[in-house]
Amino acid sequence: MITKAQVKHIRSLDDKKNRLEHREFVVEGDKMVTELLQSKLNVIHLFAIKKWIEANKYILPAMADIHEVEESELGRISHMTTPNQVLAVASLPKNNSIEPMGVSLVLDTIQDPGNMGSIIRIADWFGVSSIFCSIHCVDVYNPKVIQSSMGSLFRVGIYYCDILQLLQSHQHVEAYAASLAGDPIRQVVLKKDAFIVIGNESKGISADVMHACHHRMTIPRKGEAESLNAAVATGIICHSLLS
Amino acid sequence: MITKAQVKHIRSLDDKKNRLEHREFVVEGDKMVTELLQSKLNVIHLFAIKKWIEANKYILPAMADIHEVEESELGRISHMTTPNQVLAVASLPKNNSIEPMGVSLVLDTIQDPGNMGSIIRIADWFGVSSIFCSIHCVDVYNPKVIQSSMGSLFRVGIYYCDILQLLQSHQHVEAYAASLAGDPIRQVVLKKDAFIVIGNESKGISADVMHACHHRMTIPRKGEAESLNAAVATGIICHSLLS
Known part of the structure; x- marks a missing residue:
């Protein structure tokens, strides 16, 4: 179940201004979310259909807020013409300057x-x-x-x-x-x-x-x-x- | 002046089906239309603002149907967010098969x-x-x-x-x-x-x-x-x- 407030918040992250304010961004689709989960980035919320959650239960992050949703609900928050099983909200990494190497x-x-x-x-x-x-x-x-x-x-x-x-x-x-x-x-x-x-x-x-x-x-x-x-x-x- | 029928026809050329049926396609903007006029392709209609026509009068094709239009009129037929002085309708080249060389x-x-x-x-x-x-x-x-x-x-x-x-x-x-x-x-x-x-x-x-x-x-x-x-x-x- 996705609440109206969640839909509004996720859609607001389309704008850079809101991404910077909340320090969050959105990742969609099985392939991209799987890559995200393998990275060092912090996943805050995850909205996925039952089948996806079952198939990926061993890689789900312990600290994330996970919601099982219907495909039609995913359509309300997705940018994709065919919403693809899963959508995650992750923390923006810090833009720490680093010393260039190589x-x-x-x-x-x-x-x-x-x-x-x-x-x-x-x-x-x-x-x-x-x-x-x-x-x-x-x-x-x-x-x-x-x-x-x-x-x-x-x-x-x-x-x-x-x-x-x-x-x-x-x-x-x-x-x-x-x-x-x-x-x-x-x-x-x-x-x-x-x-x-x-x-x-x-x-x-x-x-x-x-x-x-x-x-x-x-x-x-x-x-x-x-x-x-x-x-x-x-x-x-x-x-x-x-x- | 652009007629309603012209607007409808030009917009219909967004679809491949209509491009193939009429054997026509649309080219927009000063740079692209100038390149088109230097090519071997046949220009059928050209809609441009007065300033563009004056600046390009020596390269205008003799056989084309040329319309001087207002910028606001160009907006009605343009795909661009900022319509750019000129839009041309050209003939689709024949898809003759050729013998590959080199x-x-x-x-x-x-x-x-x-x-x-x-x-x-x-x-x-x-x-x-x-x-x-x-x-x-x-x-x-x-x-x-x-x-x-x-x-x-x-x-x-x-x-x-x-x-x-x-x-x-x-x-x-x-x-x-x-x-x-x-x-x-x-x-x-x-x-x-x-x-x-x-x-x-x-x-x-x-x-x-x-x-x-x-x-x-x-x-x-x-x-x-x-x-x-x-x-x-x-x-x-x-x-x-x-x-």
Whole structure:
């Protein structure tokens, strides 16, 4: 049974403002909730159909508030066109700043939720453990980002910060900017500690951030397209530099 | 001035069924319409604000039916939240089958419009001139695909066909399947005539199409993600094999 107040609260978490105020976010569907339960994140509420609860009884978190619900009730709180067995409300992790180690991604105003989700999957695929996002990036706890990240969100450290200050205060970490003009990526050899900097979908990297980078690198073009999608470019760069 | 009948007709072109029936599709915004006018495609109607018509009078097609409209009128036929100066209705190109030459992409049931648009940009960036789409792929004249292809749609040849039959009837063209298990892509050397085969976002390449491929290739993984986004994988493969 889901109360009206619960429906209202869960729906309010669609908005970033409310997610930040309550320090909570929503995860939906069998696959994503299973990944969430395997992560270090704290699950507060869990709404699931009987069949799902029975199938997952050994992994249910002891401290969570678990509700058995009907599929029709799940429909009232779900974003999905076909609500998928289970929905969880989890605590937002603290946005503690960390010291960059090894290779990190730095995102300057990535705004499309699908691109952000794809970039998180790329980091997880190529073993990049940290992503630093400028404060104008889309919120990664946005439901569309969560879905498109396919669970990788729970395995990669994501930090929102002033990325210009990050680059300036870590001059020993070399910063490599993805750009339409620069060294062909096949010629780039990454330092052990490095930032790979990716810019906004239409405007690229902002001038002051670009100025703080040590290197510019580019994906050689043979055809006519003006640019590549930001997530596609990130994938090509990570494959070229990290594998 | 836009008539009610015109609004109704343009809106009806949101549906693939109506696009196929009328052999027409819609292109919006200054950048995309300018690209359309530079292509070989036939423009039938063009609705634009006065300022746009004046700025583009030398490239307006002689045979098109051109309407000067108010911005508010453009809002009635636009998909965009901020209607952007101009909207054109163009003829769908004929889906003539062509003989594959050089390297082509073959898409097996790519369903996300954003992915399809990104893949068309990738083909255009790396100089791949043809994309063969299975009949269950999203329609490339879907407004979301058109927007995300950023004009590349007008420069790459796109053909819908039975891709299994295409592979089987062109055995001399070697087919390389993107797969989670196969040769690392750095070790793959493409033949001069080749098909690069990309599978569906969640199911990958269907069994019969996979069976018709000569090689399987994979993007080596270092981390934990289960998969990469289909467009990201296409970008990495094209960069690795074609540049």
